[in-house]
Amino acid sequence: MSDYSFSDRSSSFGSNEQGSPMDEDGRSTTASSLSAAPSIYSFNSERDGMALIRYIQGRAFNAQNDLYFLPADDVEFERLEKYHLVHLVSLGQLYIEPERVRRIMAPSEGEEKRVLDLGTGCGNWVAGMAQEFPHAEVVGVDLAPNTAVPLPPNARLEFDDFNLGLSHYYDSFDVVHARGVSNGVADFRQFIHEAAKCLKPGGIILIADGDHNLLNERKELQEIAFGDGGPGQSWLAREGTNALKRRGSSADERLILYEILSDCPLLEDVGEHSEFIPIGPWERGATPAEDQKRHILGILERQALIGLIKSMGPLFISEGFPSTLVNQMIDGTEKELNELTVHMYIRWRYTFGIRNGVQ
Numbered sequence: 238m239s240d241y242s243f244s245d246r247s248s249s250f251g252s253n254e255q256g257s258p259m260d261e262d263g264r265s266t267t268a269s270s271l272s273a274a275p276s277i278y279s280f281n282s283e284r285d286g287m288a289l290i291r292y293i294q295g296r297a298f299n300a301q302n303d304l305y306f307l308p309a310d311d312v313e314f315e316r317l318e319k320y321h322l323v324h325l326v327s328l329g330q331l332y333i334e335p336e337r338v339r340r341i342m343a344p345s346e347g348e349e350k351r352v353l354d355l356g357t358g359c360g361n362w363v364a365g366m367a368q369e370f371p372h373a374e375v376v377g378v379d380l381a382p383n384t385a386v387p388l389p390p391n392a393r394l395e396f397d398d399f400n401l402g403l404s405h406y407y408d409s410f411d412v413v414h415a416r417g418v419s420n421g422v423a424d425f426r427q428f429i430h431e432a433a434k435c436l437k438p439g440g441i442i443l444i445a446d447g448d449h450n451l452l453n454e455r456k457e458l459q460e461i462a463f464g465d466g467g468p469g470q471s472w473l474a475r476e477g478t479n480a481l482k483r484r485g486s487s488a489d490e491r492l493i494l495y496e497i498l499s500d501c502p503l504l505e506d507v508g509e510h511s512e513f514i515p516i517g518p519w520e521r522g523a524t525p526a527e528d529q530k531r532h533i534l535g536i537l538e539r540q541a542l543i544g545l546i547k548s549m550g551p552l553f554i555s556e557g558f559p560s561t562l563v564n565q566m567i568d569g570t571e572k573e574l575n576e577l578t579v580h581m582y583i584r585w586r587y588t589f590g591i592r593n594g595v596q
């Protein structure tokens with residue numbers, strides 16, 4: 238049995254004190270002895286799995302939220318793990334603005350440092366932050382997090398839908414992070430506002446997302462494949478995340494993350510950093526070390542995006558795409574990326590902002 242928790246929307250963070258209730262297996266329903274967690278319910282994989290997960294065309298999906306239509310199974314968690322490595326290799330660390338983050342997270346007498354990861358997925362970022370800041374409590378929230386990931390004792394996961402509001406977390410965290418979650422965000426401005434409210438004054442918000450508009454090697458919009466495809470055209474770029482966008486997610490807002498953070502009245506000192514990641518090992522670096530880095534990034538990004546287009550199969554089918562076309566997109570993507578017939582980049586935007594004193 239796994240020990241994970243559901244957030245309790247009716248209680249505020251830190252309000253769970255004596256006599257924590259027990260679940261039917263006799264386990265405390267608080268998820269962490271380090272913290273006063275807001276949880277009222279512990280996840281039991283045998284008991285709860287079927288209520289939280291549904292199966293569509295052989296893949297497991299979260300059963301709570303129809304907007305986020307990518308799987309939550311081992312295959313997808315492996316893909317997210319590769320993506321985690323893309324960020325690690327690309328940034329050289331878990332986050333941008335390292336000096337600010339470390340200053341904010343430095344131990345401080347009488348204050349517990351806390352980190353919140355919204356849409357945590359495979360849990361690697363949470364595990365990494367908990368290791369790097371052993372004095373801090375690190376919480377990962379997801380519709381269906383990876384309950385198999387081994388976590389340090391100062392980290393825990395919660396099952397929750399961040400679109401339903403985060404009032405139980407307000408004013409509690411020093412760092413709030415969300416990476417690659419835009420497909421599950423109903424309203425990006427509202428999401429940023431809620432995430433910012435979870436910060437203590439002076440805390441930092443870190444929001445990262447990859448553009449769905451892929452770029453060619455000149456960093457211009459990539460031409461997409463139609464019919465039988467053609468030279469220089471891409472199957473991967475054809476649908477990308479358009480299908481997710483059609484479902485109502487905030488995919489386009491990821492392109493204006495910086496503007497959205499700048500417009501949020503709760504944030505100041507907003508900034509953005511971009512990385513152009515090659516899809517496949519086609520790009521050369523100026524030095525042998527840079528060359529190796531671009532090579533590794535290209536291979537990881539290729540694996541992650543081939544995995545993504547496969548993970549999107551059930552979504553394409555549910556949208557009425559004929560299975561022959563879905564297979565053509567999947568096969569075409571694998572072929573163009575494995576044979577490097579198309580040289581593309583994906584742009585990742587990493588934004589940040591500091592919580593001001595505005596209530």
Ligand SMILES: C[S@@+](CC[C@H](N)C(=O)[O-])C[C@H]1O[C@@H](n2cnc3c(N)ncnc32)[C@H](O)[C@@H]1O
Nearest residue numbers: 305356357358379380397398399400416417421
């Ligand atoms: C593409 S994954 C990114 C995972 C992780 N942040 C990372 O960078 O590896 C998006 C994650 O966000 C979660 N998610 C999407 N919409 C959500 C929502 N409304 N509430 C909570 N989690 C959500 C999904 O379940 C999925 O695990």
